[in-house]
Amino acid sequence: MRAREHLLVVGGGIAGLALAAALDPRRVRVTLVEERPERAGAGTVLALWRGGRDALDAIGVGDRVRARSLPVTGGALRRADGRAIHELRPAGHGAPRLWFAPRPNLVAALEAALPPAVTRLTELVTDPRALARQVGADLVVGADGVRSAVRQHAFEGAAPVVTDWIALRGHLPGPPVTTATEWWGRGALFGVTPGPRGAAWFAAVRGDHRGVEVDRDDAVALVRGHLADWDPRVGEVLTAVGDAADAQRVLLAPPLRTPVDEGLVLIGDAAHAMGPNLGRGANEALADAAVVADLIHRHGTKGAPRAFARRRHLRGQVLRAASLPALKVATSRLWSGARY
Ligand SMILES: Cc1cc2nc3c(=O)[nH]c(=O)nc-3n(C[C@H](O)[C@H](O)[C@H](O)COP(=O)(O)OP(=O)(O)OC[C@H]3O[C@@H](n4cnc5c(N)ncnc54)[C@H](O)[C@@H]3O)c2cc1C
Structure with a gap:
């Protein structure tokens, strides 16, 4: 059996908490660093689509999040003057298959799922590799959002767009x-x-x-x-x-050839921030976390980054590339199609 490895997760938002909650503490030691834990549970609601829900199920908190989500019985996409482009009928007849999870509830559910063995630090990380050496971590995961210090430390010219x-x-x-x-x-x-x-x-x-x-x-x-x-x-x-x-x-996160560098992986908004109109940020963050956790369990901290780059990178870049144009389409006179 592989020796217990040590992961440094920078950022205790949706992606960082989900990853720390998904890892088996018998196999991986986790240090989770969040600059402002008191703010992590702020926000209104996050729409959870299938990928995000599947990830929550894999982490074991799907039922809890669902029980505290807000019911959606229908909806509509309208033109600016109010005329309907597309209407969603009540539950059971094409109602949106998504949950609206208050962000504080989602954060609380992920916090509650953290194994007690997770070490939590409160600080602003500026040099993730130095911190990794200090705590003895084998791999750094940058889950520190769109302004990601980890991304900017590892990749030249990777300031947010x-x-x-x-x-x-x-x-x-x-x-x-x-x-x-x-x-x-x-x-x-x-x-x-x-x-x-x-x-x-x-x-x-x-x-x-x-x-x-x-x-x-x-x-x-x-x-x-x-x-x-x-x-x-x-x-x-x-x-x-x-x-x-x-x-x-x-x-938006700038385009990167890969979200992986020596001893370092980016997940969530740090890797592929998206515009506000696709409602995908939390879903992709959760999916990234579930995939990285699974790959670390299977390949260890050495093999996981490359495997992750193969599995998630293309999807992240496609979503990112689609995001701003989609916002433009939604807000131009020539929009077409519906988001649902
Ligand atoms: C406070 C807050 C409220 C939000 N509210 C909404 C909302 O109401 N609706 C919506 O659609 N989206 C909201 N979002 C965005 C949405 O949750 C994210 O786009 C999505 O969940 C992706 O999650 P993430 O974990 O990749 O990034 P984030 O959720 O942004 O988490 C990144 C975390 O990293 C921490 N961090 C950043 N830099 C450092 C550093 N250098 N050192 C240590 N820690 C660091 C941040 O404090 C943050 O907690 C919110 C995000 C935040 C942070």
């Missing part, structure tokens, strides 16, 4: 909403889904410059102005939420 899109999201307090609706219009999209405090809303809108930092009030004003003549239901939501929103510049 700054797009001219701004993503906003927030809670819409009120009675529970059980449908998911998305409006697609020129230069913007808007959505309302089930949310932990009634409903959740999100918007993506094209800004006029590419500075990384986004002023929340400016972003909310930009969305209000841009969507002023959209379906009145959109205006009602924006009036109800006031200026309470989280606003961020949409960043």
